[in-house]
Amino acid sequence: MDTSTVVILDFGSQYTQLIARRIREFNVFSVVLPCTVSLDRVKALNPKGVILSGGPSSVYDADAPAADPAVLALGVPLLGICYGLHFMVHHLGGKVVASDHREYGHAEVEITAESELFRGLPRTLEVWMSHGDETLALPEGFRRTAESANALAGIDDESRRMWAVQFHPEVAHTRQGMELLKNFCMDICGCEADWTPEHFIQTTVERVRAQVGDGHAICGLSGGVDSSVAAVLVARAIGDRLTCIFVNNGVLRKDEFAKVQTTMREQLGLNVVAVDAGERFLTKLAGVTDPERKRKVIGNEFIAVFDDEAKRIVDHFAAGDAKDVAWLVQGTLYPDVIESSSVHGPSHTIKSHHNVGGLPEDMKLKLIEPLRDLFKDEVRRIGRDLGMPAEIIERQPFPGPGLAVRILGEVTAERVAMLQEADAIVVDEIKKAGLYRKVWQSFAVLLPVKSVGVMGDQRTYANACCVRAVESEDGMTADWAPLPYEVLRAISSRIVSEVRGINRVVYDITSKPPGTIEWE
Ligand code: XMP
Numbered sequence: 001m002d003t004s005t006v007v008i009l010d011f012g013s014q015y016t017q018l019i020a021r022r023i024r025e026f027n028v029f030s031v032v033l034p035c036t037v038s039l040d041r042v043k044a045l046n047p048k049g050v051i052l053s054g055g056p057s058s059v060y061d062a063d064a065p066a067a068d069p070a071v072l073a074l075g076v077p078l079l080g081i082c083y084g085l086h087f088m089v090h091h092l093g094g095k096v097v098a099s100d101h102r103e104y105g106h107a108e109v110e111i112t113a114e115s116e117l118f119r120g121l122p123r124t125l126e127v128w129m130s131h132g133d134e135t136l137a138l139p140e141g142f143r144r145t146a147e148s149a150n151a152l153a154g155i156d157d158e159s160r161r162m163w164a165v166q167f168h169p170e171v172a173h174t175r176q177g178m179e180l181l182k183n184f185c186m187d188i189c190g191c192e193a194d195w196t197p198e199h200f201i202q203t204t205v206e207r208v209r210a211q212v213g214d215g216h217a218i219c220g221l222s223g224g225v226d227s228s229v230a231a232v233l234v235a236r237a238i239g240d241r242l243t244c245i246f247v248n249n250g251v252l253r254k255d256e257f258a259k260v261q262t263t264m265r266e267q268l269g270l271n272v273v274a275v276d277a278g279e280r281f282l283t284k285l286a287g288v289t290d291p292e293r294k295r296k297v298i299g300n301e302f303i304a305v306f307d308d309e310a311k312r313i314v315d316h317f318a319a320g321d322a323k324d325v326a327w328l329v330q331g332t333l334y335p336d337v338i339e340s341s342s343v344h345g346p347s348h349t350i351k352s353h354h355n356v357g358g359l360p361e362d363m364k365l366k367l368i369e370p371l372r373d374l375f376k377d378e379v380r381r382i383g384r385d386l387g388m389p390a391e392i393i394e395r396q397p398f399p400g401p402g403l404a405v406r407i408l409g410e411v412t413a414e415r416v417a418m419l420q421e422a423d424a425i426v427v428d429e430i431k432k433a434g435l436y437r438k439v440w441q442s443f444a445v446l447l448p449v450k451s452v453g454v455m456g457d458q459r460t461y462a463n464a465c466c467v468r469a470v471e472s473e474d475g476m477t478a479d480w481a482p483l484p485y486e487v488l489r490a491i492s493s494r495i496v497s498e499v500r501g502i503n504r505v506v507y508d509i510t511s512k513p514p515g516t517i518e519w520e
Contacts, residue, residue, distance in 0.1 A: 005029045007050045008050075011052065012057065012083075013082065015170050020334075023181060027194065029373075035065045048076060048185075049076050049078070050078050051079045052083070053081055054168060055083035059091075060096060078162045080162070082130065093140060096133050096135055099151065107127055112144060116187060116188055117156065117184060117188065118154070125167075127167035127169075134151045141157040142155050200373075200374075205233065206237075209237040216327070217242045217368060218242070222398075228268070228383070230371050235268075244271060246272055248277055249278065249301070253420060280305065282413055284301050286410070295405070327365060330368070332371060333374060396443075399518060403419050407445075408520065419445075419465075422502060425494045425495050433486075433487045443467075443469075446463060446502075455503070464502070464506060466505075468480075468519070472517070477512055479511045
């Protein structure tokens with residue numbers, strides 16, 4: 001079955017991914033492509049409609065993104081958003097100029113003409129604007145359909161099946177944005193709501209089965225959502241010809257090494273090889289205090305351990321009667337795919353993140369990336385539909401370098417043990433208060449600061465620990481979470497009385513930006 005697809009051409013707006021996410025909420029598949037792709041690539045997807053995104057440039061700039069204007073004659077319905085509107089106007093014979101009335105933020109828009117795009121919407125819309133250009137003259141055949149106090153807000157040419165708005169329907173501040181996008185996708189483009197979790201699971205399992213044939217695959221498990229869902233999907237396709245590798249890097253959370261193994265084997269039925277390399281990592285980390293250096297050490301060591309193990313497994317396959325074809329499963333997500341092909345190129349790195357499983361190159365493993373079309377919230381939805389336990393699906397993100405980036409200064413076994421205890425208390429109290437799923441992350445950080453305290457009649461001189469809890473949509477920006485005082489009180493008194501070596505607890509009230517979520 002061919003699923004209905006809407007193609008989004010990305011002109012570089014910070015909101016482009018949101019357009020795809022919103023459309024997928026209608027169970028319609030949508031793909032983001034850089035605006036520079038060839039028309040053939042767009043046509044190959046057989047789209048029901050095309051959306052031209054917003055973007056930071058001006059259409060009259062010499063370095064305006066070089067999209068092929070022939071996209072405007074593709075013959076499927078088109079929706080232009082902000083820069084997309086300007087692109088249509090500019091290339092179809094109208095005029096766009098820099099505006100004296102730049103609009104940023106909330107605005108009110110009056111609908112001034114009946115249009116299929118606005119069907120069922122109130123006459124006044126609350127919208128989100130973000131533009132510095134305006135349209136002076138419309139191309140022939142177009143008419144004005146909406147106005148803001150300062151400028152034109154909507155146009156269309158229904159005979160050519162083109163619609164455009166100056167505001168951003170994909171941003172939550174545009175209250176009727178979802179209805180507008182739905183009108184476009186379902187009514188105008190005639191999409192079916194056929195991109196469902198069941199459909200995704202079925203087609204992915206079939207594809208993986210066909211890809212791998214009677215070969216074998218290996219997968220690095222971190223215990224987090226992405227690698228677990230990827231592993232379960234692949235295991236559905238090839239059963240125990242998938243071997244998962246789970247490495248203890250010495251900086252996991254309390255009891256995590258044992259717990260993840262039990263869940264993966266007993267609840268998910270995965271074939272797991274667990275490698276206890278904790279000491280090996282801690283030895284390499286001795287004396288390392290620089291955060292980026294810690295990441296590098298852990299990243300390199302991980303690849304070394306993973307490679308050793310993968311080689312052993314691959315040799316084992318080759319010795320058996322199976323074909324010596326080996327595959328590596330990776331939990332790459334759609335935002336990484338979009339990012340790596342974006343018009344801007346990969347974004348500036350503030351912290352060098354590394355994920356599970358480097359690619360052991362000399363083994364010539366081929367990649368399977370079953371989640372490369374999905375956003376994080378969609379991975380959770382698929383996990384739920386695969387019957388995976390909430391304990392895994394709802395897990396808060398945990399960085400690859402683990403507790404090492406939450407122990408400021410040198411990482412030692414003693415400090416890891418101390419932080420594991422404090423962290424377990426934070427998570428336990430947050431869960432008890434029913435807040436675990438409401439916050440994006442909640443954890444403890446061990447500070448290299450000693451202060452004086454008093455316990456019983458004894459003076460203490462011990463470490464400080466910081467509690468960090470943030471609310472976020474995607475980890476890119478975050479607000480510190482206003483945890484109830486009672487929860488903070490419980491966390492603080494438990495840590496000080498239960499964790500030897502910590503006598504003071506502080507709460508981090510820094511948002512991102514200007515802070516980051518992790519301390520290192
Ligand atoms: P920051 O600290 O950059 O974190 O605001 C944003 C999100 O990324 C996670 N994080 C990492 N994840 N390897 C990872 O796999 C890393 O090195 C790393 N550093 C930060 C962090 O937990 C948060 O969710």
